[in-house]
Amino acid sequence: MTQTGERTGDASEMARPNMPPPNLPPLSLHVPEPRFRPGDEADFSDFDIPAPGATPRPDESAAPADMRDLAYGLVRVLGDDGQAAGPWNPRLPAETLLKMLRAMALTRAFDERMFRAQRQGKTSFYMKSTGEEAVSVGAAHALQRDDMCFPSYRQQGILIARDWPIIDMMNQIYSNKGDRLKGRQLPIMYSAREAGFFSISGNLTTQYPQAVGWAMASAARGDTRIAAAWCGEGSTAEGDFHSACTFASVYRVPVILNVVNNQWAISSFSGFAGAEATTFAARAVGYGIAGLRVDGNDILAVHAATRWAADRARANAGPTLIEHFTYRAEGHSTSDDPGAYRSANEGSHWPLGDPIARLKRHCIAIGIWDEDRQAAMDRDLAEMVRDTARQAEKNGILGHGLHHPMESMFEDVFEEMPWHLKEQQQQMLDEQKAAGL
């Protein structure tokens, strides 16, 4: 019998002879909980937002140790007044601003149409990027077209910003006979080598070390191209994130590692990836690489940070980790109902606003745009997307038979089809024939 056994007389404690002194509280497990759940009124009034222009902009070749504060701050350029302020203002020409505005609006219109197509049963699945358009479009405009992007599944804005034909994207979503990926991939898992858009995988964060490897190859070859990768904040918990950051640091790789912190990984809030303890940009500090934390709904800040990181990479000054602080305005996917786990008005109360509205306000404020032109553009884009969708549907929609030949299923597993796949291909054809199909 131990002294702890005498403390409470509890049988389970009595069975443990080496209990600590009784003056310690029992241990407790902290399981994070988001601030707002369904039915709660979201309130971000205590949200600490640095003023636009308040964050210093270090030289692109600065040592990571000299810019640690940036990993805990928030680079912002666009103010509520629509003006661009501070050292991160990229001072883009009007033409670029309007091009980015159009690409974001097209991304949103595309998302709307494809989401509806899924609801109409024309395809099996879709994922919107609503509210996060600036993260993709801003970065795409700050990179060279031949820099290779290793996106996750929510960077369709890169393809659109790079003027990739949206009919090609739709063909992929419909898995029809025009689908270059031959109906093998789940909708939105695009691949567009010509657009510097790496094949998307369903496995999270695998593209992170791949981007690092691509950039290592470029460096080892004395090339001038760089790579960029994207993952969500939830996916930073994957082991691949760690190995990628380690490699990027060790070899001073010309790569930009983007973390799109949209606060939610399906139903898990960012606390389950570690957000209660620190920022995602601050992960960079531990690896000794440059870390920037950016207002992800401020496309000028995204553009400026990406350009800064790209310049840094091209100057052999090493990698940069950029956290884009944003909000996933809609459900995770067509298979998700966010009303089941988060407050319905979180999005509308989100303090960093909407990226398209903010750039529009800026363009109007500096006199290169107006509401009428915005309305006309939105109408034109919606019409163009609708017309293009009709075109794509002529190539077939999912389940309506206009797909690639069934025997193509066996191609591209290997460069040359080995005997066992040829046999299985023939077996399938024989089975279909026997069944009268």
Place this chain on the structure above:
Amino acid sequence: MTDTLIDPEATAQMTMIQAINSALDVMMGRDPDVIVMGEDVGFFGGVFRATAGLQQKYGKNRVFDTPITECGIIGVAVGMGAYGLRPVPEIQFADYIYPALDQLVSEAARLRYRSAGEFIAPMTVRSPFGGGIFGGQTHSQSPEGIFTHVSGIKTVIPSTPYDAKGLLIAAIEDSDPTIFFEPKRIYNGPFDGHYDTPARSWAGHRDAQVPTGHYRIPLGKARTVRAGEALTILCYGTMVHVVEGVAAAMGVDAEIIDLRTLVPLDIDAIEASVRKTGRCLIVHEATRTSGFGAELLSLVQERCFYHLEAPIARVTGFDTPYPHSLEWAYFPGPVRIREAISKILKD
């Protein structure tokens, strides 16, 4: 894709390690896209010396040490392949390839398929594997069955210095991702399973005379180690030598087939042999259940059923983790193989 004629003047006596080193040297010399990386492979030349001298010769941009992160090594190699290089990453022991499984199975194996050929992963993953060295649980495993189960990956296992070089060159030149398992028990000499006799070296072995230049052994082609009529024995890696030793000691007229490549498999060689002999024994070090032997057994049963005169038999590692002190009871050595051959010939 045929064997290059060997100029006898340009051959040298090599161990398997030296043959592998030579293959890497030849390929790095021929193709600037070939790069070598892994834990301890650079300055030090590898814990088994397989990459010795390469960094000095080709520079740190083409041969370099990596952090200890297998998922990183393979993930980075996938990216390098997408760029256009032909990476030859090393995983120090096959027992440590598991952290890289996601990158191998979900990425490397599927990249060509899922991108309809836009991106490929032309990498060759070298890794020492197999037991017989008192390696215990994590320096002895034979995980080939994990990879043969993955569509899109080729799996190659040499059993001699000559094959090791020719197959490794073929794997590096091949544009599909290839797992190249090197039986470390026979790195320095053939091993017939008699662990209590002095170790032999490759010196004087007919397959240790290796061309110093470029040649390749096509993937997917088995090697008939010994032609025979009494039974067919399918094996690969270290077990080729153990089987050879047992058959010689027993005076059995066995046809011994070294598969060399598991995927794609040389089904024609297997079928022809079993149809001739009517009996088939499968031998591998890996554990039994769902091991590659089960696939071999199924294929032989499906294709040679009416030629079989006895049940197809397997001698494999037991379905346990690889033990340390009990290694020689575990290892599918001469005692167990002899028993199996005797039984199959009696049936």
